[in-house]
Amino acid sequence: MDALNTLPNKLLRELRGLIRILWVRVLVFGLLAVLSIPLSQVVEAWLPDGLTDLVSGSSVDRLLDIIATAMLTVTTFSLTVMVSTNHATASQFTPRMQQLIRQDAVTQNTLATFIGSYVYALVAIVLRETRYISDEKALAMFGMTVAMLALIVWSLIRWMQHLQTLGSLINSARQVERMTELQFQDRLENPCLGAVPLTEEAPEGARTIAAPETGYIQIIHPEPLQSLAKELGCDIYLPEAIGDFVFVRAPLAMVCGGAQDDEAVERLTKAIHANVVLGDERTYDQDPRFGLLTLGQIGSKALSPGINDAGTAIDVIDRAGRLLSSYRDETQSDKSPRHPNLYVRPLQAEALVADAFDSIARDGAATREVQERLQKVLGGLARHPDADLRKAAKDRAAEYLDRALAALEWAPDQDRLRRAAESTKGRG
Structure with missing residues (x-):
């Protein structure tokens, strides 16, 4: 009985992973679209005889031709956009972003709708040509096709709106932050x-x-x-x-x-x-450290000589600080373990801080604005209720300050950074 009770949790976890795979959503929507054709004929049998003459078979054929022609073009365009965004985020931000781009729900649902509609139109055209759906039974098919067109239009509007931010820096960082926050929340609700x-x-x-x-x-x-x-x-x-x-x-x-x-x-x-x-690669599921590491890599890439975008690094520092502020020591949880015969390593505050900030502190050592924001955020974390996180933040703040002072060549920048660090300590 215990073994049976464990199945739903594992299956649910595996199902969540499956629905993030593009071909799974496309297959499910395609099957539903094809099944809607015989369903329309079942509905047709219940319609009064007087209604079947309202729509001609040629009307259905024209709509199906429109869907079949348009969806092939739109699907090709959408796949091109997704592939281009994938490569762009990998080269401009970090390859670790590709997982989230591939698993983007709006993109997957849109592609599934387009491909499913295309399959629906092809199958319906074949059935019309074979006289499985005669002109006298076209009313329900016409209604189903109009509903499919409405779904396509809604998906197109949503897709066009989504394209405004897809692959942008702010949206990409927000995606990583949101995913990491979800994993943190799940980990805090179920320590270890x-x-x-x-x-x-x-x-x-x-x-x-x-x-x-x-x-x-x-x-x-x-x-x-x-x-x-x-x-x-x-x-x-x-x-x-x-x-x-x-x-x-x-x-x-x-x-x-x-x-x-x-x-x-x-x-x-x-x-x-x-x-x-x-x-062969880390994933975001159950791994908040990976999300923090990805944020750090985005900030680090922004500080490369070819990009030199300190503002992005500062934005990433703020996001990482916001995530770390929710940290709680798993060993101090007041919840009784649900799995008393299983022992799992808890999250370590020092490792979390290092994942989030080490790469930015190294690559932005000679950028005063970035170092000032690091001192400010770490100063805030140094006042966190958790003792381990306070110590990790203080130790890293001192380490980053020494590195930055050695990298900054202009004396006024060094003085400003020292004053910023002292001011942060004073507020702590």
């Missing part, structure tokens, strides 16, 4: 994914479960692991956090207690390999 915080090493004598491949830890499904650990009477320790890079045959999990026979070990190995998902 509902598991026990792993603050020390696994007990001596624990059995090691090796990684089956080399890659990043992308997702952890805690529910099946807890169910099996409870059944076998053991504890599962995950020494690597989400987003960490592990090598094949390196320790992926440690198992302590419970049955140690070959059957139990095999079951544990299969469960851990299935529910600690490895991949």
Whole structure:
């Protein structure tokens, strides 16, 4: 029964990943569009005989021809825009933005609507030519086609509005911030994914479960692991956090207690390999550090000599500071672990601050305006209620100040930065 109870959470998590894949949405909408054709004939059978003469079959044929011709052109244009935006964001901001561009809901829904409408028109034309849908049964098909046209027009309007900001710097940074905020909120509501915080090493004598491949830890499904650990009477320790890079045959999990026979070990190995998902790139799911790292890379790229945009770096610093202000120590949560037999590494304040600001502090060391904003934001975080975040912010602020003073060559800039740092400390 416990195993069955864990399925909905894992399936829901996997379903969320599936619906972000473009071809899945296109396939679903295409199938719905095709199924609407026989549905229209079912509706046709219920219509009074006097209404069937209101619309001729040629009217339906003209509408279907319009949809088939227009949707092929519009779909090609939309795909070109998406590919161009993908390459532009990768070259101008960071390749890590490509994931969010590919998973953009408005873009995917628009393409699914266009391709689905095209498939609908093609199938309907074929059925009309084969006399499956005769002129006497065209009224419901006409109504369905008009509804499809209305959906297309609405999608076009939404798409044109979306194109105004798609791939822009502000919108891209906002997308990363929004995704990271969602992951932070989910992590704060379920500290350590509902598991026990792993603050020390696994007990001596624990059995090691090796990684089956080399890659990043992308997702952890805690529910099946807890169910099996409870059944076998053991504890599962995950020494690597989400987003960490592990090598094949390196320790992926440690198992302590419970049955140690070959059957139990095999079951544990299969469960851990299935529910600690490895991949060739980091993802935003369950990984707020990756979002902060991406923001930092956007700011760092803006400070490159070819772009030299300090304003973007300052905007990124503000966004990262806003995200970090919601941080809470997972080891101090008053919530009881929902998975008491599973141990997961908590988020570390020092690592979060480093992910967000290190690259900007390095590449913007000689830019006084950027360094002043770093001191201001870190000064604000130095007054955060969490002690670990306060210490991390103070340590990084001192480190960034020393680096900037060494990089700034003009004495007045050095003096201004010192005054800004002292002013921030004074308010703390």
